[in-house]
Amino acid sequence: MKILVTGGAGFIGSHTVVELLQASAEVIIVDNLSNSSPQALQRVAEISGKAPQFVKADVRDRAALQEIFKEHQPEAVVHFAGLKAVGESVEQPLSYYQNNITGTATLCEVMAEFGCKQLVFSSSATVYGDPEILPITENAPTGATNPYGRTKLFIEEMLRDLHVSDPEWRIALLRYFNPIGAHSSGRIGEDPAGIPNNLFPFISQVAIGKLPHLSVFGNDYATVDGTGVRDYIHVVDLAIGHLRALERLAKAPGLVTCNLGTGRGYSVLEMVAAFSRISGCEVPYQIKPRRAGDIAACYADPSFAKQELGWQAERGLEEMCQDGWRWQQGNRQGYRGSNG
Ligand code: NAD
Numbered sequence: 001m002k003i004l005v006t007g008g009a010g011f012i013g014s015h016t017v018v019e020l021l022q023a024s025a026e027v028i029i030v031d032n033l034s035n036s037s038p039q040a041l042q043r044v045a046e047i048s049g050k051a052p053q054f055v056k057a058d059v060r061d062r063a064a065l066q067e068i069f070k071e072h073q074p075e076a077v078v079h080f081a082g083l084k085a086v087g088e089s090v091e092q093p094l095s096y097y098q099n100n101i102t103g104t105a106t107l108c109e110v111m112a113e114f115g116c117k118q119l120v121f122s123s124s125a126t127v128y129g130d131p132e133i134l135p136i137t138e139n140a141p142t143g144a145t146n147p148y149g150r151t152k153l154f155i156e157e158m159l160r161d162l163h164v165s166d167p168e169w170r171i172a173l174l175r176y177f178n179p180i181g182a183h184s185s186g187r188i189g190e191d192p193a194g195i196p197n198n199l200f201p202f203i204s205q206v207a208i209g210k211l212p213h214l215s216v217f218g219n220d221y222a223t224v225d226g227t228g229v230r231d232y233i234h235v236v237d238l239a240i241g242h243l244r245a246l247e248r249l250a251k252a253p254g255l256v257t258c259n260l261g262t263g264r265g266y267s268v269l270e271m272v273a274a275f276s277r278i279s280g281c282e283v284p285y286q287i288k289p290r291r292a293g294d295i296a297a298c299y300a301d302p303s304f305a306k307q308e309l310g311w312q313a314e315r316g317l318e319e320m321c322q323d324g325w326r327w328q329q330g331n332r333q334g335y336r337g338s339n340g
């Protein structure tokens, strides 16, 4: 199968491309490299033993997309390309609406023009806002608390409207929980620019000594130890979920919305303890006030993904920490400063 992967040089995209190539798919990547490195693509090829085709372009560039569709005629698209930093989205909302919403609309228009109507979209658990009931099922109420989250909500609505207007479309809306870890080779992983916003890369940079300590944002939530609880999922499990979703779309028409999580939540302090144990390094931390917009707890009911896609997460917290630590140790500066 020929698959176009937008944002395929990024964290989740690069891991998904490895799984696709290993499953004998032909992969074309379109990425503007605004938040990723060409090194990731070299390493994807090294791990997989074959290279994906790569076009450096923006998904808002209609002419570039048309060229790609003309030349490669992909049968399906996995759409990761977009901006994802919550804080930045509050400061630069138009850039988020422009990249995420206009990007997706342009992509879908070009797909329709070339008769390609199978799409897997990267949504997020952020669409559940502050959940009333845990674990979260797909029919829980949605709502967003920041522009980034709103782009995901609006895109989901746009894709539902598209499917209503033309039921030939086959669409999977995958709501990711908190992807962490790295490929077991240690060659690809998460490479945040500057100081990480997310917990796992922050802990990992403290463990290796790049950052002095972790700030724990609040210890007065109604959780096991007062710190925030999240459903961390190994990025390779998440990547495999995309293959199952593509298989599902190939089998039956329709629009399907699935949580991709493990169903198990861990607190910030549980994450610190697990990472320290696996790495053998201390992770000093200081308790700080709550971070604006944070919620107490968020974890998935993943049973619908199992039923609908035949997918469930297989890798536990230990493996997430081991693989994330291997990546951190082998790539202290991420992809920067590396020639291969
Ligand atoms: P990432 O930033 O590592 O990957 C996104 C990729 O898209 C990058 O390579 C970037 O260069 C590219 N890109 C951005 N805008 C583009 C554009 N306009 N045209 C072409 N390429 C563009 O992020 P990620 O963590 O791999 O996330 C992938 C997707 O999953 C995103 O849509 C994100 O919102 C979503 N998501 C991520 C998480 C998470 O915690 N990482 C959770 C839920 C959902």
Ligand code: WQD
Pocket (backbone or CB within 6 Å): 084, 086, 123, 124, 125, 126, 177, 178, 197, 198, 199, 200, 202, 214, 215, 216, 217, 218, 227, 228, 229, 230, 268, 291, 294
């Ligand atoms: C996890 C927990 C923090 C950093 C974000 C986005 C969400 C999704 C995934 C894309 C929370 C605590 C964190 C730190 C801390 N992305 N924390 N110190 O907030 O669940 O989700 O990434 O869709 O949209 O909002 O993930 O890793 O930032 O935080 O104490 O330095 O760790 O308060 O409880 P979050 P996170």
